[in-house]
Amino acid sequence: MISPAHYVALAVVLFVIGGVGVLIRRNALVVFMSVELMLNAVNLSFIAFARMHGHLDGQVIAFFVMVVAAAEVVVGLAILTSIFRARKSASVDDANLLKN
Amino acid sequence: MTFTSAEVTLPAVGAAHAAWLLLAFPSAGAVILLLGGKRTNAWGHLLGVTMSLASFVYGVVLFAQMLGERGAGRSRDDHVFTWVPGIGRFHVPIGLQIDQLSICFVLLITGVGSLILIYAVGYMAKDPDRRRFFGYMNLFIAAMLLLVTGDNYVALYIGWEGVGLASYLLIGFWYFNPAPPVAAKKAFVANRVGDAGLTLAIFLMFAQFGSVSFGGVFSQVHSARPGTVTALGLLLLLGACGKSAQLPLQSWLLDAMEGPTPVSALIHAATMVTAGVYLIVRSAPIFNLSSDARLVVTIVGAATLLFGALIGCAKDDIKKALAGSTMSQIGYMMLAAGLGPVGYALAIAHLLSHGFFKAGLFMGAGAVKHEMNDEVDMRRFGGLATVMKITFVTFSFGYLAIIGVPPFSGFFTKDPIIDAAFAKGGTSGALLGTAAMIGAGITAFYMTRVMFMTFTGRRRWEDGSHPHEAPPVMTSPMVILAIGSLCAGGFLMLSNRLINFMAPVVGTPPLSHGFFAPISDITLAVVVAGAAIGWAMYGRREVPVTAPRGSFATVAARKDLYGDAFNESVLMRPGQWLTRLSVFFDNRGVDGLVNSVAAALGGSSGRLRRFQTGFVRSYALFMLAGAALVVGALLLVRL
Numbered sequence: 031m032i033s034p035a036h037y038v039a040l041a042v043v044l045f046v047i048g049g050v051g052v053l054i055r056r057n058a059l060v061v062f063m064s065v066e067l068m069l070n071a072v073n074l075s076f077i078a079f080a081r082m083h084g085h086l087d088g089q090v091i092a093f094f095v096m097v098v099a100a101a102e103v104v105v106g107l108a109i110l111t112s113i114f115r116a117r118k119s120a121s122v123d124d125a126n127l128l129k130n
Numbered sequence: 131m132t133f134t135s136a137e138v139t140l141p142a143v144g145a146a147h148a149a150w151l152l153l154a155f156p157s158a159g160a161v162i163l164l165l166g167g168k169r170t171n172a173w174g175h176l177l178g179v180t181m182s183l184a185s186f187v188y189g190v191v192l193f194a195q196m197l198g199e200r201g202a203g204r205s206r207d208d209h210v211f212t213w214v215p216g217i218g219r220f221h222v223p224i225g226l227q228i229d230q231l232s233i234c235f236v237l238l239i240t241g242v243g244s245l246i247l248i249y250a251v252g253y254m255a256k257d258p259d260r261r262r263f264f265g266y267m268n269l270f271i272a273a274m275l276l277l278v279t280g281d282n283y284v285a286l287y288i289g290w291e292g293v294g295l296a297s298y299l300l301i302g303f304w305y306f307n308p309a310p311p312v313a314a315k316k317a318f319v320a321n322r323v324g325d326a327g328l329t330l331a332i333f334l335m336f337a338q339f340g341s342v343s344f345g346g347v348f349s350q351v352h353s354a355r356p357g358t359v360t361a362l363g364l365l366l367l368l369g370a371c372g373k374s375a376q377l378p379l380q381s382w383l384l385d386a387m388e389g390p391t392p393v394s395a396l397i398h399a400a401t402m403v404t405a406g407v408y409l410i411v412r413s414a415p416i417f418n419l420s421s422d423a424r425l426v427v428t429i430v431g432a433a434t435l436l437f438g439a440l441i442g443c444a445k446d447d448i449k450k451a452l453a454g455s456t457m458s459q460i461g462y463m464m465l466a467a468g469l470g471p472v473g474y475a476l477a478i479a480h481l482l483s484h485g486f487f488k489a490g491l492f493m494g495a496g497a498v499k500h501e502m503n504d505e506v507d508m509r510r511f512g513g514l515a516t517v518m519k520i521t522f523v524t525f526s527f528g529y530l531a532i533i534g535v536p537p538f539s540g541f542f543t544k545d546p547i548i549d550a551a552f553a554k555g556g557t558s559g560a561l562l563g564t565a566a567m568i569g570a571g572i573t574a575f576y577m578t579r580v581m582f583m584t585f586t587g588r589r590r591w592e593d594g595s596h597p598h599e600a601p602p603v604m605t606s607p608m609v610i611l612a613i614g615s616l617c618a619g620g621f622l623m624l625s626n627r628l629i630n631f632m633a634p635v636v637g638t639p640p641l642s643h644g645f646f647a648p649i650s651d652i653t654l655a656v657v658v659a660g661a662a663i664g665w666a667m668y669g670r671r672e673v674p675v676t677a678p679r680g681s682f683a684t685v686a687a688r689k690d691l692y693g694d695a696f697n698e699s700v701l702m703r704p705g706q707w708l709t710r711l712s713v714f715f716d717n718r719g720v721d722g723l724v725n726s727v728a729a730a731l732g733g734s735s736g737r738l739r740r741f742q743t744g745f746v747r748s749y750a751l752f753m754l755a756g757a758a759l760v761v762g763a764l765l766l767v768r769l
Binding site (some may be wrong): 052056086129 | 389742743744745746747750751
């Protein structure tokens with residue numbers, strides 16, 4: 031029998047992988063994917079808890095998160111492509127115009 | 131409105147009920163000429179003269195009506211409008227007071243003013259700005275009339291500032307030359323100092339008596355503390371010193387001669403500069419109560435009469451020599467006014483006769499200047515008596531009047547002042563009288579010098595000078611003023627005519643010693659001696675074209691007895707140091723505080739900026755750390 035603790039553990043593992051990915055990877059696309067991973071880890075815990083309590087609230091919020099994530103990807107990828115066109119690089123470390 | 135004071139003033143009737151017409155004529159002239167622009171160029175001067183003459187005629191009507199009245203009926207107050215309807219205790223109704231004192235001034239201002247405007251038609255004939263000149267002159271006449279007819283100190287103050295403005299505009303009339311604007315500014319600044327005194331006096335009156343009208347102030351001044359009355363007197367004297375070019379505010383008058391000569395004649399000799407004397411005589415109830423203030427007035431008058439006379443002795447510029455003499459003659463008036471009820475009427479008498487002969491002298495000087503290609507250096511004149519006969523004769527009348535030869539005006543109006551100064555008694559009386567008598571001697575000397583240097587001796591003219599007599603439009607006013615110089619003094623003073631006329635306003639008539647009393651004889655001897663020295667030095671001897679170096683005293687007098695140097699070292703330099711000090715304090719103190727706060731904020735912000743690395747990943751790390759911190763804190767609180 032799979033208990034909620036397993037879901038939470040999986041969510042934590044996914045979140046940590048995503049977080050480490052955001053922090054250490056330079057490629058903006060990979061950073062994006064890592065962010066998606068973190069968001070989905072959170073979604074997983076939302077749904078797990080929703081099932082546990084028998085409420086729909088968590089599932090509704092999970093949908094919201096997915097919608098927001100989709101919108102974010104649209105905007106983010108658009109920015110990313112224009113930066114890549116301008117700088118021939120997708121590295122997040124190269125985009126440091128706001129330094130100081 | 132009826133006042134209960136030493137002077138009873140009744141509501142206006144008849145012509146006095148429209149006393150505002152007096153001011154309306156010249157005001158209308160000024161407005162039309164100054165706003166009308168070039169369209170009025172062709173007939174502007176005629177309008178200016180007409181308006182001034184209309185005002186004079188109206189003044190004569192008022193005077194005739196006044197003579198028909200008896201007693202209190204001679205002093206009429208015409209309420210024109212309520213300027214400040216009563217804010218708290220502050221209530222200023224503007225009215226025109228036509229009484230024995232103001233009518234003298236009205237007739238002098240409009241009468242002599244009209245003559246000078248007629249003269250100016252000729253004098254300014256070739257000036258492209260003649261219309262502007264007449265506009266300013268009308269403005270001056272209107273302001274001066276308001277000054278002398280206003281029934282309260284606020285109205286007087288408006289006129290006071292108005293004549294100051296007109297004086298400024300007219301001194302700087304030829305603003306395209308370098309000297310006139312500087313002189314105009316100097317006059318304006320020196321007058322400001324005096325005006326501050328008058329302003330403070332008005333403030334003090336309101337604070338003490340809750341009124342600024344003559345009647346309101348004079349009826350309560352008896353109940354004021356003696357210190358307050360003295361302060362009031364001294365503040366009024368400061369105002370008078372500024373306007374009348376008395377020590378220590380005398381320095382502007384000599385420079386004011388940069389203005390056109392009719393201006394020098396009307397404003398800086400006959401009328402405006404006597405406003406200070408008017409102020410003191412009008413404020414007689416205040417000065418009557420403070421012998422200290424009166425003593426200061428006499429000292430200022432005596433010092434200035436000697437000061438001005440000494441300057442007059444050394445100036446080669448004919449207008450500046452006459453300006454020194456104006457200063458000196460107003461000193462006599464101040465001295466007389468400071469003597470109290472004995473002298474008020476004498477001051478006004480000398481003021482009126484001075485108005486005639488000094489205006490005549492200036493017109494003569496202007497005519498000479500006009501014919502000599504604007505030359506004013508008397509060392510370049512000489513021998514003009516034969517080519518400018520009318521000018522010579524009229525100027526001589528003015529000359530005899532100012533030095534006080536009987537039966538000319540000055541004798542009848544100056545000698546009683548010297549007499550009254552001696553009659554004051556005590557050490558101060560003796561000193562003041564002696565000063566006035568010596569002043570009369572010096573006056574005779576420098577006026578004789580002016581006469582001989584200008585009209586007799588070798589012709590020391592510049593090449594290209596072809597002087598001939600001035601046109602009739604200029605000489606006829608000079609002739610009228612010369613007749614005034616001959617007759618005015620005797621007319622006013624014989625059988626105490628003016629003194630009795632003025633008595634209701636300025637108090638009891640003085641004890642008359644009669645003319646040709648011992649003091650009068652001594653004065654006459656001093657005058658003859660002064661004139662004789664003048665003849666010996668400038669009539670008998672040849673006058674050199676270039677001025678000799680001269681003694682220490684001559685050099686000092688040429689430099690206005692170091693009046694400017696005094697102002698510069700005592701007022702201007704410390705003032706500049708004060709401004710420098712405050713600029714330093716402002717830069718280092720006030721700005722320093724503000725700037726150091728800004729610099730501290732900027733510096734710390736610069737250090738904080740280092741944290742902005744520009745790396746997205748480090749921002750993400752900070753966010754993670756922050757989030758971990760928040761979660762940790764939440765857990766800690768929960769547990």
